[in-house]
Amino acid sequence: MDETLFPKLSAGDTGALSQAITLVESNLPAHAEASARLIEQCLPLSGKSTRIAISGTPGSGKSSLINEYGSRLTADGSRVAVLAVDPTSPISGGSILGDKTRMDKLAADPNAFVRPTPSRGTLGGVARDTREVIVLCEAAGYDTIIVETVGVGQSELAVYGMVDVFVLLGIAGAGDELQGIKRGALELADIVVVTKADGDNKLRAEETRSMIRGTVSMLPGSRSNWKKRVISTSVTTGDGIDEMATTIRSFIDQQRASNEFETTRIQQLKDWFDEEIVQLATERILSLPEYASFAGKIANDGSAPPTLAREFIDSLFRSIDK
Amino acid sequence: MDETLFPKLSAGDTGALSQAITLVESNLPAHAEASARLIEQCLPLSGKSTRIAISGTPGSGKSSLINEYGSRLTADGSRVAVLAVDPTSPISGGSILGDKTRMDKLAADPNAFVRPTPSRGTLGGVARDTREVIVLCEAAGYDTIIVETVGVGQSELAVYGMVDVFVLLGIAGAGDELQGIKRGALELADIVVVTKADGDNKLRAEETRSMIRGTVSMLPGSRSNWKKRVISTSVTTGDGIDEMATTIRSFIDQQRASNEFETTRIQQLKDWFDEEIVQLATERILSLPEYASFAGKIANDGSAPPTLAREFIDSLFRSIDK
Numbered sequence: 246m247d248e249t250l251f252p253k254l255s256a257g258d259t260g261a262l263s264q265a266i267t268l269v270e271s272n273l274p275a276h277a278e279a280s281a282r283l284i285e286q287c288l289p290l291s292g293k294s295t296r297i298a299i300s301g302t303p304g305s306g307k308s309s310l311i312n313e314y315g316s317r318l319t320a321d322g323s324r325v326a327v328l329a330v331d332p333t334s335p336i337s338g339g340s341i342l343g344d345k346t347r348m349d350k351l352a353a354d355p356n357a358f359v360r361p362t363p364s365r366g367t368l369g370g371v372a373r374d375t376r377e378v379i380v381l382c383e384a385a386g387y388d389t390i391i392v393e394t395v396g397v398g399q400s401e402l403a404v405y406g407m408v409d410v411f412v413l414l415g416i417a418g419a420g421d422e423l424q425g426i427k428r429g430a431l432e433l434a435d436i437v438v439v440t441k442a443d444g445d446n447k448l449r450a451e452e453t454r455s456m457i458r459g460t461v462s463m464l465p466g467s468r469s470n471w472k473k474r475v476i477s478t479s480v481t482t483g484d485g486i487d488e489m490a491t492t493i494r495s496f497i498d499q500q501r502a503s504n505e506f507e508t509t510r511i512q513q514l515k516d517w518f519d520e521e522i523v524q525l526a527t528e529r530i531l532s533l534p535e536y537a538s539f540a541g542k543i544a545n546d547g548s549a550p551p552t553l554a555r556e557f558i559d560s561l562f563r564s565i566d567k
Numbered sequence: 568m569d570e571t572l573f574p575k576l577s578a579g580d581t582g583a584l585s586q587a588i589t590l591v592e593s594n595l596p597a598h599a600e601a602s603a604r605l606i607e608q609c610l611p612l613s614g615k616s617t618r619i620a621i622s623g624t625p626g627s628g629k630s631s632l633i634n635e636y637g638s639r640l641t642a643d644g645s646r647v648a649v650l651a652v653d654p655t656s657p658i659s660g661g662s663i664l665g666d667k668t669r670m671d672k673l674a675a676d677p678n679a680f681v682r683p684t685p686s687r688g689t690l691g692g693v694a695r696d697t698r699e700v701i702v703l704c705e706a707a708g709y710d711t712i713i714v715e716t717v718g719v720g721q722s723e724l725a726v727y728g729m730v731d732v733f734v735l736l737g738i739a740g741a742g743d744e745l746q747g748i749k750r751g752a753l754e755l756a757d758i759v760v761v762t763k764a765d766g767d768n769k770l771r772a773e774e775t776r777s778m779i780r781g782t783v784s785m786l787p788g789s790r791s792n793w794k795k796r797v798i799s800t801s802v803t804t805g806d807g808i809d810e811m812a813t814t815i816r817s818f819i820d821q822q823r824a825s826n827e828f829e830t831t832r833i834q835q836l837k838d839w840f841d842e843e844i845v846q847l848a849t850e851r852i853l854s855l856p857e858y859a860s861f862a863g864k865i866a867n868d869g870s871a872p873p874t875l876a877r878e879f880i881d882s883l884f885r886s887i888d889k
């Protein structure tokens with residue numbers, strides 16, 4: 246491992262940060278140890294930022310809102326890191342969007358760092374190593390981390406478990422979005438933002454906002470001490486963006502004051518530990534010779550997979566429990 | 568365990584089938600053994616049906632299309648089981664739709680069996696025990712299993728790994744749906760169906776169909792020997808539903824002829840084995856006293872979760888590798 250990587254990164258060198266993220270995202274076994282050591286070095290420097298998820302379906306205006314919101318934060322003296330979604334094809338593995346140009350202001354801002362994260366096989370946008378990447382960005386001195394995520398099921402739950410505040414975007418007039426599965430995302434949201442509230446769309450955006458307000462008022466909250474807020478914004482007129490910034494700040498202040506902030510952060514570290522355990526244990530188990538011999542039975546004697554799995558795990562843990 | 572359950576179920580008793588599904592879906596540890604034994608009994612009777620996934624976003628017309636398509640299948644002499652999505656709230660756990668009335672024809676059809684499956688915490692619609700439920704339905708004599716699923720990321724991949732053919736529904740004129748993340752679902756689809764192609768919507772549906780055709784023609788296919796087909800349907804006029812049925816049949820025939828059908832089925836059994844292993848191993852590991860003592864370090868000395876996890880798993884597997 247390049248021994249200068251950590252000192253450079255912790256001094257705020259963005260080249261070193263990019264290199265570190267590439268290392269952490271690498272799947273090469275040769276990089277695993279260096280990556281783990283780097284995370285260990287960075288962890289004591291981390292945890293001081295505000296971690297914000299901005300989630301929404303494709304076309305909901307995530308990128309342009311982050312571009313505007315992020316620029317206002319840097320103008321106020323913040324250093325902002327954006328982990329942007331770069332949806333990849335689940336089959337070809339190729340990048341679908343592949344451009345950084347969606348956030349032009351931030352891309353040119355010395356106090357902002359925009360990193361497209363390939364969504365890989367997850368179809369959703371939150372990579373397995375997003376937690377690690379957040380730690381790296383914090384160690385490099387970024388005080389606000391924005392995780393952009395495409396609002397699709399599982400990935401919303403995953404990102405919810407990594408951030409301090411969950412902001413969900415809704416599109417003006419897209420009434421259907423309030424039904425069925427999307428309700429799950431509304432339940433998770435701390436703040437809902439109706440985008441594109443300008444021009445011909447303004448009236449519809451206000452109607453959508455009222456409708457969402459009505460819906461969320463009947464939903465169970467995801468936090469014990471916060472009433473969900475619904476805001477409408479326009480990146481064209483700039484309306485609502487300061488309100489959104491203020492609301493995010495007051496949410497964080499309130500969470501900190503009630504101690505829920507700290508409790509959540511510790512829980513998230515424990516969840517991270519659990520995820521790592523499951524991943525490592527799976528890798529180890531699937532590479533055992535006993536695994537291969539059990540798996541071979543499936544095609545041969547038609548044994549039931551759940552029964553075989555139970556026999557295999559029982560025999561495995563007998564040696565642990567001994 | 569009720570010893571009459573398996574004989575009744577294998578004789579086609581729907582009451583016994585419902586009871587068996589409830590047993591398999593139960594999370595009570597007391598039910599685990601009976602559930603495993605039942606699956607073992609049913610497995611030799613299973614595997615003879617056609618397994619069809621019908622996937623689409625809320626509002627895409629999944630239920631009414633399944634209602635029509637399923638009725639035609641039973642009219643032709645099939646016995647059809649539908650595992651319908653019943654989206655549950657990720658926080659309250661309560662049912663969102665909760666009705667069986669969405670498929671009125673099938674609900675009243677003696678040759679159809681409709682079972683709403685709670686989507687639980689997965690936000691998506693495919694329950695962990697869908698594989699088991701398919702086996703039960705097949706053992707009860709159903710020759711066509713339709714798995715309805717809400718088109719959201721991860722759950723599409725999960726259901727793709729459980730069925731023989733993946734049918735994706737698109738809504739007429741919803742152009743935005745073709746961008747970004749939805750492309751992932753299009754890549755998985757064997758057959759794409761544009762719904763609601765009637766009345767004022769007919770022209771838009773044909774435009775949508777052409778657009779999807781153009782898109783899928785450039786996509787990598789998910790099968791080696793099948794060119795994706797795009798069909799438009801209307802449950803109001805009945806147009807396109809026979810075409811959809813014929814296309815599904817010719818897809819299955821072609822897969823069987825090329826041997827890909829059998830290879831895929833065996834791979835799916837192996838995947839099932841792997842999933843069970845991961846689940847069982849996770850339960851066992853998280854209940855070890857050593858796990859608790861490692862996890863305790865996180866809040867106390869600020870150790871990095873990935874490092875702690877590696878130490879814990881290494882010590883665990885030393886006793887296995889000995």
